[in-house]
Amino acid sequence: MSIQANNISKTFGGYKALDNVSLHVPQGKLVSLLGPSGSGKTTLLRILAGLEFPDSLDQSSIRFHGEDVTAVPAGQRGVGFVFQHYALFKHMTIESNIAFGIHAKPRRLRPDKHAIRARVEELLKLIQLEGLGKRYPSELSGGQRQRVALARALAVDPKVLLLDEPFGALDAKVRKDLRRWLRTFQEQIGLTTIFVTHDQEEALELADEVVVMNNARIEQVGDPQTVYDHPASPFVIEFLGNVNRLSPGFRPNRTHKQALYVRPHDIELFPGDADAGSWALDGKVLHVFAAGNYGRVTLQRTLTGEPLEAEIPRERLRKLNLQPGDPVKIRFTHTRVFEQIDATHQELREIIETE
Amino acid sequence: MHPSKTFRSRNDSPRTPAATAESPAVRLTLIAVTMAFLSLFLFLPLITVFHEAFRHGVEVYLASFDDRHVRHAIRLTLLTAAICVPLNLIFGVAAAWAVTKFDFRGKSLFVTLIDLPFAVSPVIAGFVFIIIFGAHGYLGPLMERWDVQIVFAFPGIVLATTFGTVPFIARELIPLMQAQGRDEEFAAMTLGASGWRTFFKVTLPNVKWGLFYGIILCNARAMGEFGGVEVVSGNISGKTSTMTLHIQTLYFSFATVPAFAMASVLAMLALVTLVLKKRYRMVGDKKRINL
Numbered sequence: 195m196s197i198q199a200n201n202i203s204k205t206f207g208g209y210k211a212l213d214n215v216s217l218h219v220p221q222g223k224l225v226s227l228l229g230p231s232g233s234g235k236t237t238l239l240r241i242l243a244g245l246e247f248p249d250s251l252d253q254s255s256i257r258f259h260g261e262d263v264t265a266v267p268a269g270q271r272g273v274g275f276v277f278q279h280y281a282l283f284k285h286m287t288i289e290s291n292i293a294f295g296i297h298a299k300p301r302r303l304r305p306d307k308h309a310i311r312a313r314v315e316e317l318l319k320l321i322q323l324e325g326l327g328k329r330y331p332s333e334l335s336g337g338q339r340q341r342v343a344l345a346r347a348l349a350v351d352p353k354v355l356l357l358d359e360p361f362g363a364l365d366a367k368v369r370k371d372l373r374r375w376l377r378t379f380q381e382q383i384g385l386t387t388i389f390v391t392h393d394q395e396e397a398l399e400l401a402d403e404v405v406v407m408n409n410a411r412i413e414q415v416g417d418p419q420t421v422y423d424h425p426a427s428p429f430v431i432e433f434l435g436n437v438n439r440l441s442p443g444f445r446p447n448r449t450h451k452q453a454l455y456v457r458p459h460d461i462e463l464f465p466g467d468a469d470a471g472s473w474a475l476d477g478k479v480l481h482v483f484a485a486g487n488y489g490r491v492t493l494q495r496t497l498t499g500e501p502l503e504a505e506i507p508r509e510r511l512r513k514l515n516l517q518p519g520d521p522v523k524i525r526f527t528h529t530r531v532f533e534q535i536d537a538t539h540q541e542l543r544e545i546i547e548t549e
Numbered sequence: 550m551h552p553s554k555t556f557r558s559r560n561d562s563p564r565t566p567a568a569t570a571e572s573p574a575v576r577l578t579l580i581a582v583t584m585a586f587l588s589l590f591l592f593l594p595l596i597t598v599f600h601e602a603f604r605h606g607v608e609v610y611l612a613s614f615d616d617r618h619v620r621h622a623i624r625l626t627l628l629t630a631a632i633c634v635p636l637n638l639i640f641g642v643a644a645a646w647a648v649t650k651f652d653f654r655g656k657s658l659f660v661t662l663i664d665l666p667f668a669v670s671p672v673i674a675g676f677v678f679i680i681i682f683g684a685h686g687y688l689g690p691l692m693e694r695w696d697v698q699i700v701f702a703f704p705g706i707v708l709a710t711t712f713g714t715v716p717f718i719a720r721e722l723i724p725l726m727q728a729q730g731r732d733e734e735f736a737a738m739t740l741g742a743s744g745w746r747t748f749f750k751v752t753l754p755n756v757k758w759g760l761f762y763g764i765i766l767c768n769a770r771a772m773g774e775f776g777g778v779e780v781v782s783g784n785i786s787g788k789t790s791t792m793t794l795h796i797q798t799l800y801f802s803f804a805t806v807p808a809f810a811m812a813s814v815l816a817m818l819a820l821v822t823l824v825l826k827k828r829y830r831m832v833g834d835k836k837r838i839n840l
């Protein structure tokens with residue numbers, strides 16, 4: 195089931211939480227809504243679920259597989275919603291939690307007792323919590339509760355799955371496991387899924403498509419690689435991955451009015467006395483740390499005092515044998531700058547240097 | 550009970566060495582002052598009530614209830630509570646629901662207004678009802694035309710009592726439901742549950758102990774109401790005299806034992822309320838395990 199949302203605006207007492215947002219999610223895709231706190235991710239998700247309604251039902255529209263559901267209430271949209279803080283029913287057992295949606299169906303659509311039991315068992319198995327059905331939510335760990343919340347949402351066979359920061363409250367290890375589990379699971383059943391996160395790593399690693407939100411608007415939509423490699427705005431490049439921001443006009447022979455961006459892995463280092471070309475900058479090593487194939491070098495640019503992060507292959511690092519305090523020559527292999535086209539538009543310009 | 554499982558409420562933090570390390574003299578003085586205060590204002594009156602009631606033995610005590618007016622007063626009080634508590638139950642739940650689950654204009658004003666009966670003297674409220682519904686009041690002629698009597702009659706008593714007890718249930722529920730948030734209700738909605746189902750299966754079970762406590766408090770207050778009822782009812786023995794009013798009448802006519810016998814019934818109600826309240830707190834704490 196595809197999702198098509200058009201011109202969604204939402205104001206809360208004068209505050210614009212969503213500003214004319216449009217979004218298309220193709221059938222069966224796993225899409226992530228990524229953005230800083232307060233950017234409107236939850237609001238958009240709740241509007242898609244029917245827990246909240248856009249300001250104007252005439253100008254905005256939401257279609258599930260072409261069918262207009264703009265004014266349809268949450269219970270009839272066929273969405274499974276997983277809340278950031280689980281929102282499990284505290285006074286019910288895990289079984290009753292999972293079966294809640296099935297019991298809520300009108301009598302003629304409700305399966306009989308045995309069928310419900312079987313369905314609950316099947317779901318418990320799916321979330322790998324067999325045998326824990328008689329427990330109460332308070333007797334489960336955070337990761338287990340999260341999976342129960344998912345099972346409860348899946349019990350009613352939703353056509354669309356919406357997850358609000360599903361791993362937000364969990365520690366790094368559990369997060370990683372659940373993330374992988376969700377990916378496999380989503381691939382298996384091919385349910386159109388949107389999940390909210392403000393963790394860029396999570397979004398890039400998990401999603402088929404990333405929707406970057408900022409300030410009540412969508413900044414960019416695209417697959418993770420595209421969004422990472424071709425950011426549409428300074429916001430996107432700063433929000434996704436590590437990046438060094440250099441003050442405008444840093445080069446003697448080219449003046450830019452806008453800030454420049456360099457990813458840490460687009461930096462090359464040379465010994466301080468080497469001839470690294472006329473564009474190389476002078477700098478000083480502050481800190482070196484190597485883990486895995488790449489070493490992380492913290493630098494300071496001599497001229498301006500700006501700090502820089504560089505990622506250097508370990509092999510190269512060994513050859514350079516850098517120590518804190520050493521002078522270095524710094525070269526950028528790939529620099530990005532956003533040229534102001536008009537008041538509202540900026541265009542990415544990439545400067546790629548090979549020598 | 551699983552011995553391996555311990556329930557601990559949020560504020561039940563492990564004891565640390567007294568942060569307030571006052572000298573023993575200060576501590577003793579504080580405790581002594583508190584105990585003296587409690588004895589003077591709580592225990593002493595309570596003991597006096599029972600002492601006076603049973604001063605001439607159990608038989609005289611029981612005989613106090615063998616009186617038409619006394620029985621009528623008890624019936625009247627029970628009936629008043631039986632009408633007033635359900636009314637406030639409906640209002641309290643509706644108000645708490647509205648305040649915590651919806652956003653609307655004038656919400657904070659509404660919340661403040663719920664507390665009004667606590668701030669206004671019941672006697673003044675009683676006079677206001679007389680001014681509105683009395684024979685010479687604003688709506689007096691209308692009442693006469695419809696042939697309903699509110700002031701100096703049972704409806705007036707219910708009105709005054711209900712007014713005085715409005716805040717109890719709503720006050721108990723609002724903080725509780727606010728702490729719960731709306732997410733569980735939203736979850737129920739996305740799962741296709743109707744409003745009623747959501748209310749009875751999700752909202753109510755989450756607040757049932759708070760609701761229970763609100764009800765017993767409301768009931769205790771309804772039965773103990775005095776000032777407003779006295780003004781509105783006219784205190785006609787055998788007609789509009791509730792328990793509290795009749796106790797006063799008896800006492801002023803030197804029928805001390807019957808007066809205190811009735812008072813002992815209200816005192817017992819208070820004690821039962823306290824015990825139930827204590828139980829509620831305990832169960833409530835267990836239920837409120839962090840989640």
Ligand SMILES: Nc1ncnc2c1ncn2[C@@H]1O[C@H](COP(=O)(O)OP(=O)(O)OP(=O)(O)O)[C@@H](O)[C@H]1O
Pocket residue numbers: 206207209210211229230231232233234235236237238392
């Ligand atoms: N019910 C509401 N009433 C008033 N303002 C609201 C309401 N819901 C959201 N907002 C405001 O709308 C903005 C967007 O909120 P939203 O919850 O969508 O952010 P978010 O992107 O999900 O942030 P987070 O990552 O912190 O969850 C916020 O500034 C928030 O204060």
Ligand SMILES: [Mg+2]
Pocket residue numbers: 235236237
């Ligand atoms: Mg959010």
